[in-house]
Amino acid sequence: MQIIAFDELKTDYKNPIDQCNTLNPLVLPEYLIHAFFCVMFLCAAEWLTLGLNMPLLAYHIWRYMSRPVMSGPGLYDPTTIMNADILAYCQKEGWCKLAFYLLAFFYYLYGGYNFEIEYPSVYLQMLFVYETDTE
């Protein structure tokens, strides 16, 4: 979804202000859902999965700490987003995360199939991946 959004920006379709306004409210929920999953894994004592997710969690925390000065929630600043470096970075970030979520999804599915203990989290993750991919 973010990739599409940044592509739209790059190809001139949308105004950066609007785009940031649509994207910014989605950033925090995404991070929170991911953090929630990590907590779930922690509760289920899934150490390997948790280990796999920790780097992303750390990245999310770092990313949110180093966001530009903003009064609302979110990451993206309409005045700097058109800067080619930042735009390219955000796009790359979007692709990497999409790949990670997809892989994670199949991994959880596999894990769930084998051990039949993670059903709730698999469904949640499925739902989440579905949510991030559409639009």
Place this chain on the structure above:
Amino acid sequence: MITGHQECAVPKEVYHKGPQVKEGMQYGEYVNNQASSAPTPLSSTSDDEEEEEEDEEAGIDSSSTTSSASPVPNSYDALEGGSYPDMLSSAASSPAPEPTPDPDPGPAPASTPVAPQPSKMAKPFGYGYPILQPGYQNATAPLNSGVQPSSTVYSGFQQYPQQYPGMNQLSSSLGGLSLQSSPQPESLRPINLTQERNILPVTPVLAPVPNLNLELKKLNCSPDSFRCTLTNIPQTQALLNKAKLPLGLLLHPFRDLTQLPVITSNTIVRCRSCRTYINPFVSFIDQRRWKCNLCYRVNDVPEEFMYNPLTRSYGEPHKRPEVQNSTVEFIASSDYMLRPPQPAVYLFVLDVSHNAVEAGYLTVLSQSLLENLDKLPGDSRTRIGFMTFDSTIHFYNLQEGLSQPQMLIVSDVDDVFLPTPDSLLVNLYESKELIKDLLNALPNMFTNTRETHSALGPALQAAFKLMSPTGGRVSVFQTQLPSLGAGLLQSREDPNQRSSTKVVQHLGPATDFYKKLALDCSGQQTAVDLFLLSSQYSDLASLACMSKYSAGCIYYYPSFHCAHNPSQAEKLQKDLKRYLTRKIGFEAVMRIRCTKGLSMHTFHGNFFVRSTDLLSLANINPDAGFAVQLSIEESLTDTSLVCFQTALLYTSSKGERRIRVHTLCLPVVSSLADVYAGVDVQAAICLLANMAVDRSVSSSLSDARDALVNAVVDSLSAYGSTISNLQHSALIAPSSLKLFPLYVLALLKQKAFRTGTSTRLDDRVYAMCQIKSQPLVHLMKMIHPNLYRIDRLTDEGAVHVNDRVVPQPPLQKLSAEKLTREGAFLMDCGSAFYIWIGKGCDNNFIEDVLGCPNFASIPQKMTYLPELDTLSSERARSFITWLRDGRPLSPILHVVKDESPAKTEFFQHLIEDRTEAAFSYYEFLLHVQQQICK
């Protein structure tokens, strides 16, 4: 709340919003109505822009259809007849049109007659001489062999043989090493920097001329409005990376021009796919078709374009003014409008808290406004309004028919509303008397105020509400930290950290309130200009955002006080005169296009970037400069020329929609040597300065400083590795880059980037804002001031400007070794002039120019030169006036005596000298050399 104001001449009504007062309720409701109806005339920002995009597109389509459907050569003539005479005369007077032959701001006016000569001389000399590497002679000669008698004119190339008398013997002995088989261009002559004592030429540094054929050179855009850091564009990104030089454009698009072809026609001919405007660098395939030079699409020549109104002949499309001039202005049709062109609207938002009244700027402002009221750019629709604020916001009803201006006070700063939306912005001509009354009363209205708070944020919100139906210009005068309502700021500066060498914090904004407000304003075509006149820290880093993103400009007067600091007051007055009367363009957008393969990367300046190549500029003024970083996305192997085009679409103050188009053409090269040969060192420095500002805000100041040093180290070591036959102990630079280390050192010692020297945070931030928004000519003076000796001005080499003889003293290098106690020196720092008088200065000079009998009697604070009827006084004054002409900021003149405490100000600009905290030029070179050898 009102008691303090009761005595003033203007009657007021006080509105309380809230349940306690009945009118307040009414107004509250009224405002709500307003709010619901306000968005209708202008739909949301995004819609507007989308529309504009479509409109532009529609413009192309409709225009091309009209041209094909109805060829109208006759009506064309009629159409053009009215507005063409100036074009006719201009073209008649100069049959081979220069790119932009105009005297312009800065040193250029007078240098136009002189300038071509040195640059023309440079080529033959450079090419003619068998090239020898000075490093070698110097390696055998003592270190100071390069010192020249200071009286001789250094034009680099002429002096060459004198400077190295042993050339023949040396070249024979070292021939195997240094002789090159083919003659090298002058700009590639290697120079051993550590052994060249006088690196700075005595004449102003000129922009290098791109290596194009004569015809294209003539047509190319003037370097004053459009410059590229590399006049030879490398073929691939890999080559650019190898050269380690920044690639980018420096723009000054709305510069004051004295001669500009203005074209009125039904169809504005543009490429159908990339929408480039037709320009001198397109190729005509035949009479009927032209090939776009940016995307290579073949387009049809519309019927109308076949007729040339200049020669009144048919069938010569290549002789049209659009194709003969690289800077043209089109009068745009309604296809280029979103809405009818807006009138000029000016709103003044003034701080009247105790602090502001104490500083006394209101007197200066009212005076300037009264003087320049008739010269404000605009037509009969021009509108003007005033707001003042302390802890409350005051509006002024100036509706025609009132006997005197009416003051309306809104005390609810948490939820600002407009008491009477219709009569606050009034027609300048209909309400002129009321406006004059108000301006006369304003300075004395608040003299007894005890209000110390400042509700800037709410006042700006009110100004935005007031301006949003039309757009226009808001001028904000602020004298302290905003302390009330939205957007209030805290003091963040720690005075003990001013001279810290480690971390400089708080270069970025503390809140995004001002940025958001600026974006809203920009969406409604409103620009906010900030005048900050404060004696204390006012967090310019946060406040500047309101101008940065709304395409405004920022003026800063530290320790402004009308009585205690008269030179600042005078400066404000002069700056205001320029500010109020200069040209202005409204609701502007600027699009920069470049040849396929190149792409825009990052933009610098005051604007909002709306898409990859479109800048939204609510206002454009002639003093705004921009910079763009470029990258090479695809290899440019199949082309030998690249072009850049900026198109600035704006509404003039007369309500005309106009497009100003600049086109620059540059050659593409494939070898590293050619890339180095074409470096425009001044442009490169300005671009680097812009990048360094970004870096210091996003990362840290020390990072930015390291990056600047690395830029020198990398480029010089990259160059060093291309000339393999040199010994590695020497620091070699091509002639085109010889000033690069000097300028970088100057940047490191500039207020914006210096460490170790005590610098107030606001001063630093202001210098950064200046770097981002000043055009190249002015920025260069800020970075590297010019030093002249003025006690012996002669008419030798003088130029004539408007019947005045302006002497041209040679430039001196910025080092105390050049200052002799017997002399008087003038330093031009862009925003300030310093005249340093040596202790042993000739009494005749002091008497003739300064009007004092001897050195001891020169006052400590002298800020002007008396008008004396002596030859040397006349010369000095005409020289200073000439330097001052066309500056956006009027420089203050300081006369500095050798022993006065003010001399530290002067000496800190001598950047080649060592200071406690920074390298001297020679040490810096050694440092660079060390880094290279690592």
